[in-house]
Amino acid sequence: MMxxxxxxxxxxxxxxxxxxxxxxxxxSQNNILFHICSDHGAARLNxxxxxxxxxxxxxxxxxxxxxxxVICCGAVGAQQGWAEAPYIQTPCPxxxxxxxxxxxxxxxxxxxxxxPGIKQPSPADVMRGEETQIAGFxxxxxxxxxVIYLPGTHSKWAHISANEVVSFRSFMTGELFALACKNxxxxxxxxxxxxxxxxxKVAVADAMSRPSAFAANLFSIRAETLLSKLSGATARARxxxxxxxxxxxxxxxxxxxxxxxxxxxxxxxxxxxxxxAEQVVQARIVPAKDxxxxxxxxxxANRPQ
Amino acid sequence: MMxxxxxxxxxxxxxxxxxxxxxxxxxSQNNILFHICSDHGAARLNxxxxxxxxxxxxxxxxxxxxxxxVICCGAVGAQQGWAEAPYIQTPCPxxxxxxxxxxxxxxxxxxxxxxPGIKQPSPADVMRGEETQIAGFxxxxxxxxxVIYLPGTHSKWAHISANEVVSFRSFMTGELFALACKNxxxxxxxxxxxxxxxxxKVAVADAMSRPSAFAANLFSIRAETLLSKLSGATARARxxxxxxxxxxxxxxxxxxxxxxxxxxxxxxxxxxxxxxAEQVVQARIVPAKDxxxxxxxxxxANRPQ
Numbered sequence: 001m002m003x004x005x006x007x008x009x010x011x012x013x014x015x016x017x018x019x020x021x022x023x024x025x026x027x028s029q030n031n032i033l034f035h036i037c038s039d040h041g042a043a044r045l046n047x048x049x050x051x052x053x054x055x056x057x058x059x060x061x062x063x064x065x066x067x068x069x070v071i072c073c074g075a076v077g078a079q080q081g082w083a084e085a086p087y088i089q090t091p092c093p094x095x096x097x098x099x100x101x102x103x104x105x106x107x108x109x110x111x112x113x114x115x116p117g118i119k120q121p122s123p124a125d126v127m128r129g130e131e132t133q134i135a136g137f138x139x140x141x142x143x144x145x146x147v148i149y150l151p152g153t154h155s156k157w158a159h160i161s162a163n164e165v166v167s168f169r170s171f172m173t174g175e176l177f178a179l180a181c182k183n184x185x186x187x188x189x190x191x192x193x194x195x196x197x198x199x200x201k202v203a204v205a206d207a208m209s210r211p212s213a214f215a216a217n218l219f220s221i222r223a224e225t226l227l228s229k230l231s232g233a234t235a236r237a238r239x240x241x242x243x244x245x246x247x248x249x250x251x252x253x254x255x256x257x258x259x260x261x262x263x264x265x266x267x268x269x270x271x272x273x274x275x276x277a278e279q280v281v282q283a284r285i286v287p288a289k290d291x292x293x294x295x296x297x298x299x300x301a302n303r304p305q
Numbered sequence: 306m307m308x309x310x311x312x313x314x315x316x317x318x319x320x321x322x323x324x325x326x327x328x329x330x331x332x333s334q335n336n337i338l339f340h341i342c343s344d345h346g347a348a349r350l351n352x353x354x355x356x357x358x359x360x361x362x363x364x365x366x367x368x369x370x371x372x373x374x375v376i377c378c379g380a381v382g383a384q385q386g387w388a389e390a391p392y393i394q395t396p397c398p399x400x401x402x403x404x405x406x407x408x409x410x411x412x413x414x415x416x417x418x419x420x421p422g423i424k425q426p427s428p429a430d431v432m433r434g435e436e437t438q439i440a441g442f443x444x445x446x447x448x449x450x451x452v453i454y455l456p457g458t459h460s461k462w463a464h465i466s467a468n469e470v471v472s473f474r475s476f477m478t479g480e481l482f483a484l485a486c487k488n489x490x491x492x493x494x495x496x497x498x499x500x501x502x503x504x505x506k507v508a509v510a511d512a513m514s515r516p517s518a519f520a521a522n523l524f525s526i527r528a529e530t531l532l533s534k535l536s537g538a539t540a541r542a543r544x545x546x547x548x549x550x551x552x553x554x555x556x557x558x559x560x561x562x563x564x565x566x567x568x569x570x571x572x573x574x575x576x577x578x579x580x581x582a583e584q585v586v587q588a589r590i591v592p593a594k595d596x597x598x599x600x601x602x603x604x605x606a607n608r609p610q
Contacts, residue, residue: 079531080493087532119528119531119532120528121532123521123525123528124525124528124529124532124533125524125525125528126527126528126531126532153490154490154524169521170521170524170528171520171521171524172489172490172520172521172523172524173520175489175490176481176489176520179484179485179488179489180484183484183488184477184480184481184484185458185459185477185480188385208517210555211516211517211519211551212513212516212551212552212554212555213555214516214551214555215476215477215478215481215548215551215552215555216428216474216475216476216477216552216555216556218477219430219459219475219476219477220428220429220430222431223424223425223428223429223430223431223475224429226384226424226431227392227424227426227429227431228429243520246516246517246519246520247517247520247521249517250515250517250518250519250520250521251521
C-alpha cells in the first residue's frame with residue numbers, strides 16, 4: 001500500500017478492534033509519520049490472516065534491516081483474534097506493557113506485542129481495547145476520580161479511582177440497536193439516517209421509568225409506522241432512546257452523582273450526553289480515537305528498556 | 306406437487322404466516338383431504354409470487370370447471386403480502402368472513418379471500434394470523450373469559466371477554482432471541498439445542514426483578530463463556546430466561562390473577578408455561594396449528610350463502 005519505507009520509523013501503534021483497524025507509524029519522538037484506518041477488523045480475519053493484513057498495509061515501510069516494535073490492543077487479542085492475550089483482573093490499573101503477549105511472526109522485521117484486556121469475575125465481564133482508551137485518558141488526566149463511559153457495540157461503564165479500574169459493566173446496547181435496525185421487522189420502519197431529538201428524549205424517559213416494556217415498545221414502533229405513518233427518523237430516535245434508556249436505568253449507580261467522561265465519537269456520544277443531561281449529569285466527551293493512541297503511547301513509553 | 310385433483314375438494318384453508326405456509330384441502334364436511342406445510346412464508350415472496358406459489362402446491366388438485374374458495378389468514382394480508390387486507394379495531398370479536406378482502410387472481414379456478422387483521426390505536430399494535438387462532442379457540446370455548454397468550458416471533462397477550470378481543474400487546478421477544486442467537490456475539494456462546502431448566506428459572510426471576518439490566522446480563526453470558534466455560538445449553542436457557550422474564554414483568558397486568566391459555570407449540574410454549582408456573586399461574590397449552598384451522602373453519606362456516 002505504501003510505496004517506500006519511512007526512514008524515521010521507530011515503532012507502530014495498532015488499535016485492532018472488531019470492526020476497524022487503526023495503525024499509526026511513529027518516529028522516536030512519537031510524531032505521527034503516517035496513519036491508516038481500514039475496515040479489516042478482527043471479526044473478518046482468521047488467526048493466520050492478521051500478519052498478512054498488517055504487512056499488506058505497512059510492509060513497504062519496514063526497514064530492510066532490524067525489527068520494529070508493534071504494540072497492539074483490542075479484539076486482536078481475543079480468542080478468535082491473532083493470538084489470545086491474557087486478561088488482568090479488576091481492581092487494577094489499566095494494562096501497561098507489563099503482561100503484554102509477544103507474537104511469533106513469519107516476518108522477522110515485526111516484533112508484535114498485544115496488550116492484555118481486563119476481566120472482572122463478578123458480575124462476569126471483559127474488555128479488550130477500551131482499557132487502552134482508559135489508559136490514554138488517565139495519561140492526560142492522572143488524578144481523575146469518576147466514571148468513564150465508552151459507547152460502542154458492547155458499551156462499557158468503568159468506575160475509576162486512584163488510577164485503577166475499580167469495576168465495570170458492559171451492555172449489548174450498540175449491537176442490539178444495529179440488529180434491530182438491519183435484521184428485525186423494524187428495518188421496514190427505521191431510516192438509515194435522520195434524528196428526532198424530542199422523540200429520543202421521550203423514549204429515554206419512558207424506558208427509564210418502565211424498562212420491562214421495551215420489547216413491546218419496540219413493536220409499537222412498527223405498529224405506528226403501519227397505523228399512523230411514523231417517520232423513519234422518529235422511529236430511529238425512538239429505538240435508540242428505548243435502548244439507551246434501559247441501559248441508563250441499569251447503569252444508574254455508575255452515573256448518579258458522578259463525574260462522567262464519555263470516550264466516544266459522533267452521534268452516539270452526543271446521544272448519551274443528551275440523555276445524561278436530562279438526568280442533570282453534565283458529561284464531557286473526549287475523542288475515542290485519540291485516547292486509543294494515547295494509551296498505546298503510554299504503554300510504549302513504559303516498556304522495559 | 307400433487308398429481309391428480311381431489312374429487313371431493315370443496316374449499317381450501319390457508320394459514321400464510323411470515324415464515325410458514327400451511328394449506329388444508331377440505332371437503333364439504335370439513336374433512337381434511339390433504340395438508341401441506343411448506344417454508345414458503347410471506348417474508349420470502351413478492352406480491353406477484355403468492356398466486357404461483359399456491360398453484361404450484363395445489364394447482365393439480367383444482368377442478369377443471371368452476372372455482373374453489375380459498376380462505377387465508379396471516380402475513381399474506383400485510384403491506385408486503387399478496388394484497389393488503391384492512392384491520393378491524395379493538396375492542397372487537399376476532400374477524401369472521403365479514404370484512405374479508407377478495408383478491409383478483411389470474412387463475413379463475415381460485416376464489417381467494419384474506420381475513421382482516423386486528424389493530425389497536427393505543428398503545429399502537431397490530432396482529433395478523435393470531436386473531437384467527439383466537440377465533441379458533443373461541444369456537445371451541447365460546448364463553449372463555451381470560452387471557453390468550455400466543456408466543457412467536459412477535460408474541461401477543463390478548464385479553465378476551467364476552468367473545469371480544471378487549472386489548473392486546475405484542476412483544477418482539479422471539480425475534481430478539483433469534484437475532485441474539487444467530488447474529489450477535491452470543492452466537493459464540495449459545496448452543497443450537499439443549500436446555501438448563503434451573504438456569505432458565507433463575508434468569509426469569511432475575512430479569513423480572515431487574516429488567517433494566519438485561520443488556521448487561523446478555524453480555525455477562527458471553528463473559529462467563531470466556532471466563533468460566535459456561536455451557537452452550539445453559540447459555541441458551543439463560544438468554545431465553547432473560548428475554549421471557551422482562552416480557553413477563555411488562556405483561557403482568559395480562560397474567561396476574563387471570564386464566565391464561567397458551568396457543569403455541571414445542572419448547573417455547575413449555576418455557577412460558579414453566580415461567581408462569583413460577584409465578585403461581587397454571588397456564589394451559591393448546592396447539593397453535595389446530596387453532597388456526599379451527600379459526601378458518603369458523604370463518605368459512607359464517608360466510609354469506
